[in-house]
Amino acid sequence: MSDQPRKPLPRPSPLSQPFWDGLAAGELRLQRCAACDAYVFYPRPHCPHCLSEALKWTRVSGRGRVYTYTVVRRAMHPAFRPDVPYVFAIVELEEGPRVATNVIGCSPEDVRVEMPVKALYDRTAAGIALLKFEPA
Amino acid sequence: MTLKRAAAITGIAEMAPRASAEGLSTLGIWADVSRGAILDAGLEPSDIDGLLVAPPIVDMVAMWPSHLGEYLDIHPRYANIVDLGGASAAGMAWRAASAIQSGLCRAVLCVSGEASDVDTFYAPRAKRPTQQLPLREFEAPYGPMGANSGYAQIAMRHMHEFGTTGRQLAKVAVDQRTNAGANPDALYRDPLTVDEVLSSPLIVDPLHLYEIVRPCTGGAAFVVVSADLAPSSAQTPAWLLGAGEATRGVMLAQVESVTTSPVAQSAPLAFEMAGVTPVDIDLVSVYDCYTITVVVTLEDAGFCEKGGGGPFVEEHDLTYRGDLPLNTHGGQLSFGQPGLAGGTSHVTEAVRQIQGRAGERQVADCELAFVNGNGGIMSEQASLVLGV
Ligand SMILES: [Zn+2]
Numbered sequence: 445m446s447d448q449p450r451k452p453l454p455r456p457s458p459l460s461q462p463f464w465d466g467l468a469a470g471e472l473r474l475q476r477c478a479a480c481d482a483y484v485f486y487p488r489p490h491c492p493h494c495l496s497e498a499l500k501w502t503r504v505s506g507r508g509r510v511y512t513y514t515v516v517r518r519a520m521h522p523a524f525r526p527d528v529p530y531v532f533a534i535v536e537l538e539e540g541p542r543v544a545t546n547v548i549g550c551s552p553e554d555v556r557v558e559m560p561v562k563a564l565y566d567r568t569a570a571g572i573a574l575l576k577f578e579p580a
Numbered sequence: 581m582t583l584k585r586a587a588a589i590t591g592i593a594e595m596a597p598r599a600s601a602e603g604l605s606t607l608g609i610w611a612d613v614s615r616g617a618i619l620d621a622g623l624e625p626s627d628i629d630g631l632l633v634a635p636p637i638v639d640m641v642a643m644w645p646s647h648l649g650e651y652l653d654i655h656p657r658y659a660n661i662v663d664l665g666g667a668s669a670a671g672m673a674w675r676a677a678s679a680i681q682s683g684l685c686r687a688v689l690c691v692s693g694e695a696s697d698v699d700t701f702y703a704p705r706a707k708r709p710t711q712q713l714p715l716r717e718f719e720a721p722y723g724p725m726g727a728n729s730g731y732a733q734i735a736m737r738h739m740h741e742f743g744t745t746g747r748q749l750a751k752v753a754v755d756q757r758t759n760a761g762a763n764p765d766a767l768y769r770d771p772l773t774v775d776e777v778l779s780s781p782l783i784v785d786p787l788h789l790y791e792i793v794r795p796c797t798g799g800a801a802f803v804v805v806s807a808d809l810a811p812s813s814a815q816t817p818a819w820l821l822g823a824g825e826a827t828r829g830v831m832l833a834q835v836e837s838v839t840t841s842p843v844a845q846s847a848p849l850a851f852e853m854a855g856v857t858p859v860d861i862d863l864v865s866v867y868d869c870y871t872i873t874v875v876v877t878l879e880d881a882g883f884c885e886k887g888g889g890g891p892f893v894e895e896h897d898l899t900y901r902g903d904l905p906l907n908t909h910g911g912q913l914s915f916g917q918p919g920l921a922g923g924t925s926h927v928t929e930a931v932r933q934i935q936g937r938a939g940e941r942q943v944a945d946c947e948l949a950f951v952n953g954n955g956g957i958m959s960e961q962a963s964l965v966l967g968v
Contacts, residue, residue: 452720455712486714512740512838514732515785516725520702524723532722532729532784534833542833544719552785557740574721 449522453570460487462501467565467573472506474541475499485541504539506563507580511536515552531555535577549578582853587677588810588817589802589966591621592928596765597798597916601695606636609693609799611651617801622814623687628803630679630688631656634668634920638696638703648691658684664827665955666867668692669800669924670962673951674823676804686806693799693921701795702726715831725784727869728792730957732784734838735872739786741839741887746786748890749871750777752906753790753913755898756868760910762900762941767796767916791871791913798918800928818934821856821948822965824849832957839887841958843880850950851882854965858883861965862946863933864904865926867954868911877952881963900941908933908941923953930966 456464463486466473475484479496483504490497513533519525531547533555547555549564561577568574593616595609610633618625631654633644641647645659658679664671669692676688724730738744754774760766772790780789810817826842826849828835851857858881866877875889883904884892898906909915909929912922930949932938938946951964 451723452716454717454721456717457712460717486718512733512737514729514736514787515782516723516729517781517785518725518783519723520725520728521723527723530723532724532733534733534838544722544724544831544833546722557737576722 451523452521453568453572459489463487464572467575468567470565471503472563472575473501474504474539476502483539483541485543504537508535508537508561508577510547510555510557510559510561511542512557513547513555533577535561543575546576547578548576583674583677583681583823584821584853585807585819586681587804587806588819589673589927589931590805590810590813590815590817591617591619591623591803592801592931593617593620594765594800594925594928595693595798597767597796597918599697599767599796601697601700601797604695604797606694607647607651609695610648610691610801613693613799613801614648614652614689614691617689617803620815621803621805623803625652625654627687628654628689629656630658630676630685632660632662632672632676632688632690634672634692634924635661635663636694636696637919638694638700656685658688664953664960664962666869666920666923667953667955667960667962668920669927670951670953670964671825673804673820673927673964674825674962677820677823680804680806686809688804689801690804691801692919692924694919695797696795696919697797698795719831719833727957728784728787730832731870731872732787733832734876734958735786738839738872738876742890744875744890746778747774748894749791749875750774751893752868752871752874752898753777755902756907756911757914758899759908759941760914763909763915766910766914767794768910768914787870787872793869793912793917793922796916796918798916798921800921800924802924802927802931816935816968818931818966819968820964821967822850822852822854823963824853825962827960830956830959839876841876841880842961843877843952843963846961846963847881847952850963850965854967856948856965858950861948861950862905863908863930863943863949864906865930865949866907866952867923867926868907868913869917869954871913873954873958874906876958877954881950881952900943905943908938908943926951926953934966934968
């Protein structure tokens, strides 16, 4: 049914393709600046800290903590309505960058700020894997 | 360089918010409030030589200022869109003053509002071609609930860092509702208690329904005039005494701290220009899309220490009769949020109070107001000090 609401999926660009390829392969990869060592997320053509273009894709740990979160009890996008209540969170990776994500694998009521979490790779029907987290 | 007393807001007009957009167009609303503001300022259409417009948020159209200029048959020599989300009104006020100070124009009409309602606001917009944005690639796939989930994340982290409680946040909505009871134009006027706020449905933890603004239809406009025109105005001029602006990125995952906003930069700039401090302020008129917005804004503007906003709103009476009158029109939480005119309501209410035209909710001896406009998820901030 073409009228069924579909969740918005990422549209990878040549710039961000390595990130999404990494998730599909079960790894979390971030750009890292060869000039100043900063991790860069989301993917960019140059390092926003020092303007160097020498960014290298690096595999990172996938470990992090819940920086903050909310439990969405009414979805705005119709495709998310069957999922409520779900956790929409910001996770701070061990390496520093923060990512918008979902915490799954536990009850929404059990999520806490600063809770340790680890990455998991949630493959969608469209073939793209999303970066989500579960309690570590 | 200062804008202090370079210009004043003299005329205002505001439509009472409506839940339904039935039979109304955005351009029609704009024309109506524009007419009202020009008349209120005691000016003729031909006096208006500057036009600033805050665009509607549910329908993108190019060249809005020209559409409105044509509709009003005015011919400004300074025309622009100011797109700072809810900070657009405060942003228009100081941009108007700046254009006047530089000699570009003498009377700038600033317009906002839209024909919108809950259904159109939350309607899916997926059928349109979309720009490739990091927000769409790295946030949207995880199901944010518009701005609601972002402010909820700010509140959750604020509670974690500072021990802020749900009762403290609810107090903001309760006092503002008392104010709305004295404003016949407000959408919600029935008294509200802290317990009622906390027993309204949880929408995005920790925020409840009555802590979240309601999109509606409405509009507001104001006229900013030069220092030489202001004294002959039909109304008491509300002088621009100070202004400051600061912005950050749109995605909350990208900001350094979600519990500190750019108000920490914009408000000190405004206070410094005006040569006053928060203790001098008679009226606080600050953006309140959610209860947490007010708490963070009060902290970052220096009304209390960082993290102390929860106890601060609990200890002070924020009603028009209180020791710290705040959002005396009811705030957007009770007045309604007619698109970017929601942000304008904080400007118009401050002008009304300074002009002594606030009726039942008039604050005694209101000579100095702090106004703050807030866009996105606290990403755009424009602060003003207005006074006699
Ligand atoms: Zn670098």
